[in-house]
Amino acid sequence: MLEKALLHLGRIARQLWFRVVLISLFSLLLLLLAPLAKPLLPNGLSEDFGREAVLPVLTILASGMLAVTTFSLNVMVSAYRTAASMATPRVYRLLLEDTITHRVLATFVGGFIYSLSAVILFRARYYSPEGALVVFGLTIIVVILIVGAIVRWIDHLSSLGSMDHTLRLIEDRTRASLRARIKKPCLGGVCALEDSKPEDAVDIPAAKSGFVRFAGLAQLDELAAEAGTQITLALAPGEYILRGQPVAWATAGDNKFCKAASAAIDIGDVRSFDQDPSFGLSLLAETAQKALSPGVNDPGTAVEVMGRLERLLWENTPADKVSDAREATYPNVNVPPVTAPQLLACAFPPIARCGSDAPSVMRWMEKSLVALGEHPNPEMAEAAKGLRQELQDGRWD
Template sequence: MIEQFLLYLRRIARKLWFRVVLISVLSLLALLLAPLAKPLLPDSLSEDFGREAVLPVLTILASGMLAVTTFSLNVMVSAYRTAASMATPRVYRLLLEDTVTHRVLATFVGGFIFSLSGVILFRARYYTPEGALVVFGITIVVVVLIVGAILRWIDHLSGLGSMDHTLRLIESRTRDSMRARLDMPCLGGQRSDSSGVPDDAAAIPASRSGFVRFAGMAQLNELAEEAGTEITLAKAPGEYILRGQPVAWAAAGDNDFCKAASKAIDIGDVRSFDQDPSFGLTLLAETAQRALSPGINDPGTAIEVMGRLGRLLWETMPADEISSTRKPEFPNVKVPPVTARHLLRCAFPPIARSGSDSPSVMGWMQKTLEELESHSNPEMAKAAAEMRKELGEGGSG
């Protein structure tokens, strides 16, 4: 349960509203607690930097931040829609997790809440002269933060919604996901084989239809250890399943055990990067397909995408001896491995179907696969050679 709770917190922290609410609450607390703080400056300054000095500044901030926030939200939505139309619709959810945009908008909204609440509290005669001096000091800090956020926002807007920014964001999240799998092969469990399901195995049914997004390995391992059995995932994160179908198998177990194990596997309507390293490769391939469509006809973007794909597969695919000798952290859970062939199939065949008429695209693909043939992982090298032969030798570099 702790593992799933932390997952829930991570997903909440990626939401725009989370930072906005957090900064807004901190702003209100700063205003409400200001009378309790003792100013570091002499009390004689209360006359010069008290109510009459800070109230006009708060009034200007209250009116200005509302306009800035509304404008920024319109720009954000427009840029994200443009990026989704140029790349792939599924990148929109990834763009919504942009932390720079979150911090900037949270600062703007927090500044608006702070200034508006400050005006209300001053009009209500809530502050003593000493408290007003403290609010003046906090206001100076807020103004500095707002100016910094505006400068950061101007710099960020220069690339927001562009193809370069979108591809960079997808590659970054994909690299994080693949490195996480590199650190914990098979999610920290044992590597499941393809020997099939035992006849006496108990099926762990899926609680709903959708994509497997997260497997709580610690909870599954604990359940299996208490029951003296082993759990084998039938569907790896990223795969689709219908409600009631076996999402995992247990060597033995009653109904209560199967229900508890089913709750440890998160299933949702959309795929997630959390434990699915192939999702980012799929998004990159879809972006290249969109670029190669007749309406856009941009082989340069497809070539750039293949460069990023080759970089990801070269740098994040572990050498075979690394993953095979690592001791599993959750020995009672077996997980299907992410194979090199699966990663390559997510990346290159979709681009080959859309770019078969472009010699430059096919030539770059052959070059990328040829370079992957010298990978330190024998599985990757073999899969790349097979795929290069499968996709043909057409095109020139």
């Protein structure tokens, strides 16, 4: 349960509202605790830098930050919609996790909450002259943070919503997911090199229909150890399943055990990067397909996408074949590995089907497959050579 709770906490932390609420609560806490700093202040300053000095600044901040925040939100939504229309609609969820945008907007909203709350507290006579001096110092710090955020926002707006920024986000997130799979090819479980149902196994049905997004191997391993059984995942994260279909199998187990095991596997309406490295490759391929559509007709973007795909597959594919010889962190759970041919199949075939009429695209694809045919991983090299042969034979048309 801890593993799944941490997963949901991580997803919440990547949402915009989380940082906004966090910094707003922090600013309110500072304002409420400001009077406690009275013993640390030098004498005589409260007359020059007190209530009358800080209130006009706070009023300007309260009105200005509201306008800046509203404008920035409109710009953000517009840029994200533009990026989703140029690339693929599924990239919108990734753009919403942009940490730079989160920090900037959280600073703006936090500055608004801080200034408005400070004005209210001043009108309520909450602060003594010494407390007003502390608020003056805090306000200077807030102004510096806001100016820095504005400069950072201006720089970020130069690329926000552009194709380059969108592709870079997808590539970075995909690289992180691929590298996580290099460290744990089977998520820490035993590699299930055969995808067939074990003999005399008990079905663990899916609780609902959707994409397998996360398998809590720690919880599954604990359940299997207590029941003296072995669990095998029927589907890897990223695959689609219908309610009632087997999402996993167990060598033994009653109905209660099957329900607990099924609850440890997260199924949702949309795919996730958490344990699915092929998702990012699919997003890049979809972007290239969109660029090759008759309405867009941008083969240059498709070529750039293939360059990124080639780089990702070359640098982030294990040099050796996946085997079951590696020591498993969760020995009671068998997990189907993500193989090099599976990754390659998510990348180039979709582009080839849409780019057969673009000579520059097909030439670059052949070059990429020739390069990947020299990959140290024999599975990747063999799959690249096979796809290149299919391309030459015209079997992707």
